[in-house]
Amino acid sequence: MEGCPCNPMQRSKSSQPKPIDLEGPYRLLYCSSKGDKNGVIKEIESGVSPNLADYDKRTALHLASCEGCTEIVNLLLVKGANVNSVDRWGRTPLSDARSFEHEDICKILEAHGGTDPVELDASNPCYELDHTEVDMDDSVLIGEGSYGEVYLVKWRGTEVAAKTIRSSIASNDRVKNCFLKELGLWQRLRHPNIVQFLGVLKHPDRLIFLTEYLRKGSLYEIMKNKGRLDPLTAVAYALDIARGMNYLHQHKPHPIVHRDLTPRNVLQDEAGRLKVTDFGLSKIAQEKDSYGSYKMTGGTGSYRYMAPEVYRRESYGKSVDVFSFALIVYEMLHGGPANRAESPEVVADKRAYEHSRPSLSSVAYPEKIKSLLRECWHENPQLRPSFENIIIKLEAIQEILQDKKFMKFCVNRCSIM
Missing domain, CATH: 3.30.200.20 (Phosphorylase Kinase; domain 1)
Structure with a gap:
């Protein structure tokens, strides 16, 4: 192995295999939308362009403007972000800042020559x-x-x-x-x-x-055609869903609870990224009780992915989406839903009253994923992690899986040499 370019102690950047691009510009966009200044600086200093956009042509400046991250807006402008970048829908960062009534950011963007070609009336209930x-x-x-x-x-x-x-x-x-x-x-x-x-x-x-319109269809169709997904792909998909859901749950002034998160409500774009849909058709959590739960007791949602407290018609909150998310991740790794021979309502009933959960005995699941799934479908909603914490754990799992894939590549390459 000494002198082999695959030796991890000796390999150079040029000799490393090019990894699958699981992050791309999304890390910069994510940090910008979260107000993570150090993260934004790190990405830009690593060579990521401040104007790099996602599939919808939305830049970091778009996201920072609509999220009200004033410090990030100033930072991106200093780093050369285009103040009038236009997304797929003809909106500029100023369009977003005005829609969300971030007046301080509007003034900053206008001072840098920002324009708003859309000029949507923020008070208009629906376009x-x-x-x-x-x-x-x-x-x-x-x-x-x-x-x-x-x-x-x-x-x-x-x-x-x-x-x-x-x-x-x-x-x-x-x-x-x-x-x-x-x-x-x-x-x-x-x-x-x-x-x-x-x-x-x-x-x-x-x-x-x-x-x-996302022509690649839903996650349901992807799994129907491919069956079980490899852990690295499943984790990448899980991160897409978790990031979208975290955005909804952290919406201000009131979080948005999906209540019907299923593989059919997750779509794939041309770039292979997953997007959550039909959340706008669910209730907005506005009324809290003394326990921090939201007073929404309807039986909304698909039975197979329904949290026990929803099925029991109890008061519930954001963690119902975390429960549904865990079942989707399980399904991606398992190649289909658990207990598929039973009707969805029977499955939901057992989960609600018999504490039934999918089996995690298979060695196909990495131990850290098993641990995360158990947390996410915990019987006590208060003990389920937030999507913000889920993202942190999934990123750590993704890094481990990528390292294992790299080392496997090294072993295979060295055996050939």
Whole structure:
């Protein structure tokens, strides 16, 4: 082994295999959205461009502006960030800062020549589009969700998803107004791991809203085609979901609880990244009780991924999403849901009243992942970790898996030599 370029004590950067790019610009974007100044500096000093954007052409300055991270905005501008970078939806950082009413950041961006080509009215409950902009007659049915059918349509030359709302919702003015209010919230959210809302069609007969179209389909379809995912891919996917959910849970002034986090509500973009969707259709946690839980006791959600406290119609909070997340991660590693021979409602009932959980006896699961899953589906919601903590643990697990993959490459290469 002495003198072998694969010896970890001797290898140079040029001799190392190029790892799969599991982070890319997302680390810079994540640090910028979290207000992590040291993280942003570290990424830029490592050679990452301050203008590097994700699949939606959203830069670190976009995210820092919409999250109200004034110090990061100043830092990025000093480092050469383009103040008028335009994302996939025609929005600049100033557009985002205005939507979220971050006046101090607006002034900073304007002082650096920032413009707002969108000029959305932040008080507008929901961005409405004239129904003539979309020809529903030429639409293609691509799926059916909890609230209605999903169609592929063309809007302003771009393929987008049109979700129609069932008449039982659209015909009730009170329910419809509540629905539009939640969609109005969705339009203000910006994150690399959440699906972008585009607007609602002003249709006389139907309630239709548009989102970006992710042609690679859902995580459900990915697992259906591929079966069990290798641990490194599963962890990368889990990080995508956790980062999107962490953004929702840390939303201000009120966290957004998904309540229906399933593989069908996680979509993949062209770059292979996962994005969470249909969170705007869930309730917004606004009312806390003395225990810090949120007073939402409806049976919302899919039974197979439902937290026990939801099934029991108890008061619950953000940790219900953590429970669902654990089952999705298990499914990615297992190659499908646990107890698939049983009906989803029977499975949910056993989890709620018999403390049943999927078996983790298989050696296919790294021990640290087993430990994390046990924490996430803990019977006591208060003892489940937050998505912020989950991200930290998954990043550590990812680093271990990447090191093992590198060492395996070294051993194989040296055996050939």
